[in-house]
Each structure stands twice: as C-alpha cells, then as structure tokens.
Amino acid sequence: MNLRVEHITKFFDSTKVLDDVSLEVGKGEILSLTGESGCGKSTLLRIISGLEFPDHGKIILDQQEITNWSPERRRFGFVFQNLSLFPHLNVRENILYAINKKSQSKQQLEKLLEMTGLAGLGLRFPHELSGGQQQRVALARALAINPQLLILDEPFSSLDELLKARIREEIFDLLRSLEITTILVSHQASDAFLIADKLVVMRNGQIKQVGKPSDVYQKPVSPYVSDFFGASVILNGKKVDAGVQTSFGTLKIANVHTDNLQLFLRPENIEITTSTSYNLSGQIVKKEFKGPHDVLKIGSKNSDEYISLETERCNHEVGEDIYLMVPEEQIQIFE
C-alpha cells in the first residue's frame, strides 16, 4: 500500500485552498499533517478520502489512479473530528455497520471490541459512553472495514486534557502494533512528535516542510515552522567579516550568503552565564515566576531587541548583565 498525492490544487470559489500539494505515504507509515486551522489540511484529507474532489492533480494508490473514486469505493477508514457515531445504533451496530458478511461479523466484532478495550460495552448507545469510549468506538468502526489507509482528523480534540494523554497513548500503541498506514491530522505538535514517522507542515494551502519530527523540530526551514513546534529564539543578523553580527554580539558563522538574515535557536540550547568569556551579552529586563521555572526577558544593550528564555529557578536579578552561551552548530539560518 503506497499512497501518492500529486500536485493537488483546489479552489473554493476563487480562493486557492490547496496549492500544488504533493506527498507520499508508504506501507505501515504514520504520517502527521500539521498546520494551523485554515491551512488546508482538512481539505487535503477530504480529497484523499474522496469526500471532496481536486481541481487539479492526482491521487494514486499503488500505481492506480483513484482521484475520481467515490469514498465508498476507496474504503479508507476515517475517524472524524466529532467522531460522528451513529446515535441511533449501539456500539455493536456502529462497528458492524460496514461489515456485510454476517458469518465473519461476530468473530471480527469480538476481536475489535477486545482490541479497543470496549469488551462488555457492545450494547450501549453512544450517548451512554464517556468521551474516551466514544473515541475508541469511532476507531473500532473505522478498523472494521480493514482499511488500507486510516485517516484520523483531529481525533483527540473532543477530549479533555487529562483523558487525552491516556487515550492518545493507548490509540497510538494500537496503531503501532497493527502496522496500519495512517494519516493523522493535528494542530498540536505533541501528537505529531509522539507517533509520526513523517511530519508534514502546511500553511496557506502549501506544504512548507516534510521530514522526521526531530529534524523538523531542530532544523525548521522557516520562522513559521520553528514557531509552530515550540518556543524559539530568532535573532536578526548582519553579515560581517568576523561572522554574523546581532544586537547581542557577533557569532562566528561562516557560509553566509546574504547580508541580512535571521538566526534561529531553540531556547533550551542557550545557556545563561555570568562568565565573560562568551560573545553574546545582554541585560535582564524582566523576570517572571512561572511555577517550575522562571522566564527571563533579556534585552540587548544596543537596541530594543529582546529574547525570552525559560530557565530553571535562577539567582539572576533584573538589571543584571549576563552572557549567553550559544552552540554555533545548533543555529539554523534563514536567509
């Protein structure tokens, strides 16, 4: 099973919601599609599942073009954001909804109930189940058709935070053990980090970056991507003979091609020290108490640029001059 999306473009009226999108999911791979709401990820998902049709481009499943196939013909398991359990059917009927052969049904049902931890709940109706249980029914129902591809659209958004962590882990473990090809859409980076083999970042209908989660986190291709996956420090820089000059000092970076550029760092890679042996320096302008850690706002002495850093409880006080230790190999340059 190999799914290829090739050059998909889609308009709603005159707005381009998908702009030449291509991606590929291999067998057993878990692909996570992320991006802020309105970036086109849901539309892409609907096109892959056949609920929407593209204006240009192709969907190819194992060398066969399926762009114009109806959703019922594709049989991709789809777990909707609102779960969409059939309210008039009980758990068994919901799961068996798609199983046409009576003979297989009983065995398969028991297996699915067992697998998703729903054993004993078969006769309940959706409104009699907790949020987590409903979640599992939706998954069991999608798995019942033995889908070649499983599509999960923001599957945890209806759960509260506490429950979410547990259910998410359970479901991810299950998906891993089934080795089922999956596309997971989420606007939360943590979902993607936890399970994805491949991460796709979308914005304004375009794919911005594709890669392993750790690569996307440490080496984002743009300020947008870096911000999306966590706190980031971005400094404006200028090319000089010694390297790159910022308002906090000069860094020894070679191989820079443009005069004005941006330097990206994850804050956890920056170390604060009072030792003068580092070339970046600043002044603490604000210190905020945030429970387990403090947040320091460090201002430049030469301009009004500042950076915010999360630190463990520290002894530095407002007004103090400090130095920043920055490992140059961790710096990502946006030119």
Place this chain on the structure above:
Amino acid sequence: MRLAGIKRPRYFYWRLATNIVLVAILLPLLLVASRSFLLDTSNLNHIVSNLLPLYLWNTSILVIGTSAITLIIGVYTAWFVTVYDFPFRRQFEWILILPLSIPTFINAISYVGLTDYAGPFRIFLRWLGTDIYLDIMNHAGAIFVMSMVLYPYVYVTSRSAFLLQSASLIEVSRSLGQPMQKTFKRVVLPLAWPAIFAGLILVIMEVLNDYGVVSYFGIPTFTVGIFRSWLALGDLSTAVFLSMIVLIFVVVLLIIEFKANEKKKYAFDKSERTFTRLKPRRKWVIFSLCLIPFLIGFIVPVCQLLWWFFLAYSHDVWLHLITIAKNTAVLGILSSILILFLSIILAYTFRLVDKKGLKRTFSKLPMLGYAMPGAVIAVGIVALVLIVNPNLIYSGIIALVFGYTVRFFAVGYGSIESGFEKISRQIDDAAISLGSNSLRNLIKIHIPILKPVLLGALIMVFVDVTKELPITLILRPFNYETLATNAFQYAKDEMAPRAASSSLLIIFASAIPVYYLNRILHRK
C-alpha cells in the same frame, strides 16, 4: 419552603387573563366532548349502521393515499435538495414549498377544469385526433389533488431534519463503504423519522379538515357528514357525534406524535455541508424529479386559473370581487389581531410564572385547536351560540372570528412563544432591578424586540383565515361571502371560470408566508 416575609410576585391579573383565554379557546372543543354524553339517540342507529362505515371507509382511503404520496414526494425532494448538487438547487429549496399556497379545493377546481371536456387537456387530445374520458372526481383524483399541494408539509419538516443532521454522519457512512442509497436508508431516514412524521401528521389533519375537495367531488367523509347533519338537517346531535369520532382520532394521532418525539432526541454537531456531485445525466434526472411536483402542484393549476381569469374577465366580477376581498380582509385582520393580542398575554404569563409540570401542559393546550378539523370547531361554536341565544339561526361575524381564533391560535401563539423564549431572562431581571413592572416591561421591552416575530405571526394567521373554508361555510352570516366561499360556490355551481379571480387572490396572498417559511428554514 417559604421564608417569612418573602413573597414571590403572584402576577394575579396575568394569570386571571390567561385562564380566561384558555377557557374561551378550549370551550368549543369541550362542548363537543361534553355534548356527546347528552346525545339524542333517535338517529344514532341509522347513522352507525348506514353512514358511519361509509364515512370511515372514504376518510381512511383519503388519509392513507394522501399520506403515502406526500411522504414519497416530500421526503425525496427534501433529500435531493439537501445533499445533491444539481441545476437550480437553491431555487428549488423554496420553490418546492410554493404549492402549499394553493388551498386543496382550489387545486381541485383547476384540475377538474383542466381535464373536463372543454379543458385544455382534452382540447389538446382532440387536436391530436383522439380523446379520452378522464374523470378525476373520485377517490384517486381527490388523493392526487390534495397530495400535490400538501406534500410541502412533509418536505419542510424532512428538510429541516436533514439539515440538522451532521453531514459527517453521511460522510462516515460512505467512508465505511456504504453508497448513498444505503446511507439514506440506514442512517438518514431513521434519524429524521420523528420530524418526517410530524409533517405527515399535518398532512393528515389537513385531509381530515378538508371539506372543499370532498364535497365538490361527492365523496362522503366525516367532514361532509358533519356538514350535512348540521347545515342540511339541523341535527346538532349527529354533528356532535361525528365530530367526537374525528376528535378522538386526532387526539390519538397527537399522542402518537408525542410518543415519537419523546424518544431519544439526538444533538448533532453542525458541520460544513457539501453537496455531492453527480454525473451530468443524473443531475438532470434529479432536476426533473424536483421540477415535476412544482409543475403539477403550482404552475399547472395557476395557469389554468389565469386562463379562466381572462375568459371570465368582466366589470361586475371586479365590483363583486372588491366586496368579498374586503370581507375577507376584515375577517383576517380582526382574527389575526385578536390572536396576536391573546397570544402575547398567554406567552408572557407563562414566561412570568415558571412553566413546570401541569402548567407546561396547559401552555400547550391552546395548540389543540389547530389539530381539530374546522367543521368540529364550528359545531362546537354553534353549540355554544345556541346556549347563549337559543333563538339565533345565523350567527354574526363575531362567531366567525371566534372560530378562526380557536382554529388558528396555534399559528400565532407558536411563533410568539418561541420568540419570547429567545429573549434572555436576564433582560427581564435587569428591567425589574431598574424598578419597572411587568406590564411596562412587556410594552417597552418585549414587544419592540418581538416586532418581526409579531409581524410574521400576523401574516401567517391572516393567510390561514383567507384560505379557510369549512368554518366559514358553517358560521358565516347569511349572504356573507369571503374569497374562499366565493370560489367554492362558483365551482359547485359549475361556473368554475368565475372562481378564478378569488382563487388567484388567495394564492397570491398565501405565497407571502412561503417566503417567511423559507427564511426561517435558513436561519436554522
């Protein structure tokens, strides 16, 4: 527990007024029910053995036939318009409701004219060199004529049920490999059934209420029986007896509907609706399937009436038309204003005093009149008038307005009540905290906020009064004609072309609330 010195406001006058209104509106129905215990049994044997089976048979056939056809047309058109993308879909959304503006008996008049010897259909056939005798004045014809203008009741309720369901239910079913038809059967229909049934009940009530079609076609149903016994034979006992049977049937229907709605009510998430694309050929098939009911239920009868109108156009028709239009307007305005006034009192009182338990039931009771056939209400009012003044042979227009008020109270009250419910109670509390009293609140706050709702209610009641036939026929003063009675009388006297002008006026006036209905549907 009541704390010493703290007394909740009792709203004595509001409650008194409400009780009086409730009693007045329910009185005619109560009279029918109570009079049935004091029946004059001399004719009863004859009625039970000879007439009852006939009435029962005819009424049942019409109810079953009309239900079946309206169910099919109403549900399939609502489904197509909700899920498929086809030419003029947006227009069909409201066009399909238009047949509702044609009263059943006017549709009957047009189709009889259309298919009789001198009608365009037969003329066309003879021009082709052939001719067939087409008699529609029978059961099948009555079912056809009524179904084609009553299906919008089912259409409207089904459509709002379909719109309320999340689109993702359909999508999930399709992603599970079930094609559209199966999805419809296994998911959409079972979930929409209570709403569809509610629409069907409205159809059944209209059929039970109908006097125009059945008397024109000569099909003796219960309504015809009630008319005959009171108007022709002056036998109130028999009229009451027959009314009682219809009343019981209606009450049973209402209980069934109540039970159906009592079942689980599902809450759906609103999700973006997309329309399924179709292959070009199927597109036009669906387009035609939606066009046909609109053509048959609206365009054809209106064209026939227009043709007649130009045939019968003359000066004296106009003068006469102005008089009866004026009569109709007076009745419509009086009744709608009265209903508006009483509805506001009722809805506001039930807002002031908490609706709980028995009071909740009471607040729904005045709706009962709308479910009752006009003839039954009219018989109740005749019984009432005879108690007040036994020598009165014909009643004035007061009785007529009273009859309309009982029958159409629900139309105004329903929308005003739901309008009140949309106003936050905190507004009342805020006003009271500023030192205002309940009457001042109503006049200064609620009525201005409700203005559009009140206007809508006024129009809806006015239109219903304009179309009304059975109550008008029984209760009108001698020689007092409305548009509906005028059209009906001409048709009965085999002068159908002269019925065209009144009919067209009624249809024109009735088409207005269709616009409103469509807007309400879209807001949901």
